[in-house]
Amino acid sequence: MDLAYWPADTSSPVLELSTGDLLREAADAAGDDIALIEVVPPGTPSLSGATETNRRWTYRELLTEAERCAHWLLAKFTPGERITVWAPNIPEWIILQYGSALAGLVVVTANPALRAAELRYVLEQSRSAGLFHTAEFRGSDMTAIVREATPGLPELRETFCFADWPDTVGTHRTGGPLLTVRAGDAAQIQYTSGTTGFPKGALLHHRGLVTNARFMIDRTQLPRRGTMVSAMPLFHTAGCAMGVLGSAHQRATYVLCQLFDPTLVLTAAQDHRADLLAGVPTMLIAMLSHPELDRFDLSNLSRVLSGGSPVPPELVHRVEQRFSVQFTTVYGQTELSPVVTQTSPDDSPEDKAATAGRPLPQLEVAVRDPITGDTVPVGQPGEICARGYQTMLGYFDMPDRTAETIDPDGWLHTGDLGVLDNRGYLRVTGRLKDMIIRGGENIYATEIEQVLFTHPGIRDVTVLGLPDPTWGEIVAAVFVPGQPEKVPNAAQLHDFCRTHLAPHKTPVRWFQAGELPLTGSGKIQKFRLRDQIDRAELQELPNERN
Known part of the structure; x- marks a missing residue:
């Protein structure tokens, strides 16, 4: 290869x-067998308007x-x-x-x-x-x-x-x-590109959704007739496809949390003896930060499933150690129904932490030069492209946007950057639009984010490029502190990065936020952060080293 x-x-x-x-x-x-259980916060009604709460269906x-x-x-x-x-x-x-x-x-x-x-x-x-x-x-x-x-x-x-x-x-x-x-008939329109602000409706078919859920849940290893607890939103494929359809394939119980609240989800996992817990990285970080985490009995939990945004290696290690579980990460796109690659619980700790796994069955994956379109050598970065049964029918009523995304040979161009090794393991390094070009050097935000996630004073973080008259772009970081009363200063963060990163990759501007704006699928909306920075709505840490 x-x-x-x-x-x-x-x-x-x-x-x-x-x-x-x-x-x-x-x-x-x-x-x-029980197919569906509703979980609502104690003392509150179902948002459906139903008079009963915590309902269940066979x-x-x-x-x-x-x-x-x-x-x-x-x-x-x-x-x-x-x-x-x-x-x-x-x-x-x-x-x-x-x-x-x-x-x-x-x-x-x-x-x-x-x-x-x-x-x-x-x-x-x-x-x-x-x-x-x-x-x-x-x-x-x-x-x-x-x-x-x-x-x-x-x-x-x-x-x-x-x-x-x-x-x-x-x-x-x-x-x-x-x-x-029929399996090839249209099933859903899912609006995507919430990270750029331009909504496109991905028209998905039954075959793609049903088969992809089968392959995903097989690799996840949810036991037959097991229990999955999730607060993932149903309006996204992570909820209505991976969660609902994946559970149906295993004749499992899907425990539907009305909203994400760390206490609500942890209680549901305890009370319903969850085998599998699903959540985007920000949800898992919030659960790990729960002040009374030790009081929850999660002894039946064996798998944690995450994705939707890059999963930091440090988070994989923390979840596996803290919950005594096996971690599985999915990478995908709504346009691909949605999972492209996934780690297996049986993968090595290194592969689970550093990669997004191997392609699911029946899907071709290639990494291509975004300029020439040629497939790059193994181990070299490029745009992740995929072709297979699960590709969307197109963007609804947007033929030009469809043609920009799916080429004449049927390859869907994801806009994501990645590296494929000779075993088929994919490492996602960022978005084409998120690549920071500083003085002609390509800088991948994900690499910097993974370093910053290991800082003890940071709970959540994202890295983005900001325009600069000298360098073209500079590296900036927006972070949520782990403890509001113990916020690291810019010099401390700079020194921490310099022990792990080259000088040109070290952020030169640092911003503190209460929370990071997310799409419904858990992806960080960097365009909103750029707007907030332009309007001086985020607190910038003084940086004497600039």
Whole structure:
């Protein structure tokens, strides 16, 4: 292997199943097993509006509710139409996901934190015929936002609040045949590029979502009929595909946390004897920082799954040691349904800490020169490209953007930078747009971030380039201190970096933040940080060495 190209492993078949087919198979095989458990903060209601909390469904009950939902949907919509789900983690989200699949509708997922103009963009660009929403989320009156966002949208015929579910969908008739939905049919539109601010709707098909979830959960090694606890958002593929569909493949119980709160998630993992805990790095950091972590009994926990943003090697070590588990990291993109590579719990500590694992089955991966398009030699950096069954159908109604991303040979260009070794292990080094070019030198932000994550005074950090008249760009770091009363100064951070990094890689500007702005999938929104720096909204540490 001289070139950074990994051929597809064809030993495991691509599954010709729709999302609805997967649920039917699970209900046939494990109908009485618990499929879904709702977890809400103590003393608070379900955001669905349901009067009960901490509800649960068997696989047979979940299928019955999904079929009821499908019949209700077909009384209002035509197969192939798009419906937007604008809601946090509620069980009805999952029922609607399966019901839409059985009805041949396309689910458009929307972050419940969107404001009126952002929601209107999603509805208008996707040409949604229906909108499903909760009444409120984190203090926002979502019904009022809907009234502001929806006037004059010609395609939108129905808006529906989940609080009305029990008296509408919940009482609809069941029975009667449903149409056949093919594996290659469109299943979801997921809006992506939240890190750059330009939303594109990735149109995903059932085959990609269902098969990718199978391969991912196999490598994760979730036990058959085990339990997975997750607060990952359902509006992202990490929740509705990896979590929901991955659990269904294993006939496992999916414990759905209504929101991320360290105490809530740790309690759920304890009370439901989780085998697998899923979370983006910021979630895991928050759980490790819980002041009463020792009081939680996590003795049944054997796996922790993470991704969504670069996973620092130090975090892998801390999680494995603190929780006595095996760590598995996924790397992927929404456009690829979503997982491209993944470490195995059986990988060496070095590979789990330093790489994003090997490609999942049935996927080709290559690292290419971003200028020439040629495959680079093994061990050399370049743009990560992938080709296989799981590639999106395209960006909805954006043919030019699709053509920019998927080349004529079917390769999807991720925009991510990485290095592939001769064993097929991939190391992700950053984003093409995040590469810092200082005086002609290419600097990878991820390398610096991994060093800073080991500093005892830093809880979370990101590195970015800022314009400079002399160097073109300079290196800057934005960090969240581990203890607000013990913030390291710029000189201390500079000296720490210089023991691990070359001078040109050491940040020359340091900014302190309370939290880092994230997309729904847990990626840091660097463009928002640049805006905050431009507006002098972040506290900059004095640096006498500049």
